[in-house]
Amino acid sequence: MKRRARTPRVKRVGLIGLGLMGAAFAQRLRAAGWEVIGFDLAPTCQQRARKLGVDLARDNAAVFALCDRVLLSLPTLRETKMVLREARHDLRPGQLLLDTTTGEPEQTVAIHRRLAALGVRYLDTTISGNSEQVAAGDDVLTMVGGDADAFAATRGLLRVLTSRVRHVGPAGSGARMKLVTNLVLGLNRAVLAEGLCFAEKLGFTRRAALEVLVASKAYSAIMDTKGEKMVREDFTPQARLSQHLKDVRLMVRAARAAQFKLPFTHVHRQLLEAAERAGLGALDNSALIKVLAGGKAR
Incomplete structure (x- = not known):
């Protein structure tokens, strides 16, 4: 041009x-x-x-x-x-x-x-x-x-x-705060996926469980953005799973440098790595539910 x-x-x-x-x-x-x-x-x-x-x-x-x-x-x-x-x-x-x-x-x-x-x-x-x-x-x-x-x-x-x-x-504060917000968002998303899979094992449909969760004190905004995707298994990417795994690895490194442990995040990283090995990395980050539903993380 x-x-x-x-x-x-x-x-x-x-x-x-x-x-x-x-x-x-x-x-x-x-x-x-x-x-x-x-x-x-x-x-x-x-x-x-x-x-x-x-x-x-x-x-x-x-x-x-x-x-x-x-x-x-x-x-x-x-x-x-x-x-x-x-x-x-x-x-x-x-x-x-x-x-x-x-x-x-x-x-x-x-x-x-x-x-x-x-x-x-x-x-x-x-x-x-x-x-x-x-x-x-x-x-x-x-x-x-x-x-x-x-x-x-x-x-x-x-x-x-x-x-x-x-x-x-x-300088650097935006990057640091993004790791904090992504940590909380990612764990919210993982907990929602685990809860929906748990509900299935107890005899409920994912949709029925999601409707109750949204109406209950367990509600969080992540249910609005990712709940329907998990119910329908529509993993058209809004944000790719592999990109969030990259962010989680950054969190772990930052925590190590700060001499702070992130026990929940370490488990989350293992689940995301299992998802990537299963070929889910290019899908939406809500595709983590496929690993939990299939037991592939073990």
């Missing part, structure tokens, strides 16, 4: 990573009138993004060359580092990067320091919600770590992506 002169009057943002969450971001931004210049290596992601109105750049570096604000929506920080290496000649003072990747907090801090030396502002911008919730404009929270002035400069953009935005501390 041809380069265009940058103008501060255009609401323009770069978006690298056009998978499930990246596509949800693109949908929100385009609906709010933003010009989105994006890139993804996967042809299927490119096709979907084009249909959403994203202008596709020729590569990652072109996105940085054209945009003063760039959103990163990548699987791991390894991809973030690769993208930054590719774009190193197009990084410039005053540029603002919002990285939504769930990654190792210490690596996030290291990236912040390297970019700060170049005058580039970097915010670890983690999302507590799945791609379907973001696309629908549901009540989703963004947790941001980094400099307060950089956060203030991008608050308007962030409010387009999710309904609630919170600055949780200096």
Whole structure:
């Protein structure tokens, strides 16, 4: 694509990573009138993004060359580092990067320091919600770590992506808080799956059990987002099981560094690893119920 002169009057943002969450971001931004210049290596992601109105750049570096604000929506920080290496000649003072990747907090801090030396502002911008919730404009929270002035400069953009935005501390804080929220969410999901399977063994249908759980003091919001998927065994991904396993491994490493034990999370990791071995990694994270129902984790 041809380069265009940058103008501060255009609401323009770069978006690298056009998978499930990246596509949800693109949908929100385009609906709010933003010009989105994006890139993804996967042809299927490119096709979907084009249909959403994203202008596709020729590569990652072109996105940085054209945009003063760039959103990163990548699987791991390894991809973030690769993208930054590719774009190193197009990084410039005053540029603002919002990285939504769930990654190792210490690596996030290291990236912040390297970019700060170049005058580039970097915010670890983690999302507590799945791609379907973001696309629908549901009540989703963004947790941001980094400099307060950089956060203030991008608050308007962030409010387009999710309904609630919170600055949780200096660089690395968004990544750390995401591990905390994902730990609680993941265990909620696993407990729901176990409860529904237990109910089946006691002679109830999953649907009957879910209806009672929703009406009882055992209710949690995870039942609204994952209960029906578990009942119908519709594991079309909102967030992939393998991605949550990656996050759980990050939790275990962070806890080890903090000299803290996570007994429930260790069991959860074993279940997720069993699910991945069973070929369920690309499915929605609610597919964990298949392992519990089939006893494959033993």
